[in-house]
Amino acid sequence: MITLIKKLERGLMLALVVMMALVLVLATVELGWIIIKDVLTPPAFLLEIDELLEIFGLFMLVLIGIELLETIVKTYLHESANHAVIVITVAIIAVARKVIILNVSETSGMTLLGLAATIIALCLGYALVKSKRPLLENIQPPES
Template sequence: MMKYVSGFQKLVIKAIILMMIVVILSSTLEIGWIILSDLVNPPVMFLNVKEVLDIFGLFFLVLIGIELLETIKMIINESTLNVDVIILVGITAIVRKVMIIDLKTTPPMFLVGMGILVIALAGAYYLINKSGKEFRCELK
């Protein structure tokens, strides 16, 4: 029975990797298309602040996708999951959200929550690195 469960897990992981590759590739092509179309439309060779923020948000989405793909590869190759890598993916996602946030329309409590989340993730990452130990989850 466990042999079938293990085979199913491997099949799901391979499907996730394939889907992640498709999403990362299509997102990268979309970023290129957006930059190209924004640069050729009047005013030529200029991007306004909103366009730049949107493009940076898309860059961070691609980076998050690459980090997730790297994490999945690590799970397959080593059957372990590094906690610090997961925290870094979380920090990257929060940074992306902070960069594209509209302060005029965002509720204050949301901003407080984001600040607490940034402090918690940064503190966890600091403590993990300061300890000098490797925090890994063994996956079997």
């Protein structure tokens, strides 16, 4: 019964990988279309700030999707991956995307402090997990 559940889980993960790859291809095509459209509209080859923010936001969204796809593949299809490092890395990229597209003039000070606290917490978590990893790898299981 457990073998059947493991096979079902693996099949579902493979389906998610295929669907995520399809979404990433479509998002990349959409990004390309937006860039071409914005560059060719008058004034040609000049982008306004809102267009740049839209392009950067979508670009970062595609990168987050790629990281998420890599996370699914590494975490669930290869059992040896360090799950915490991968999840924290994706979270750092997602927060970085938010910071890049953030309009500081329209954002409250509390929101900025919250983002700063989130960034610090994620970076500290990443450093702690990475520093403990070698210690965990050196521990040998007891022999029976």
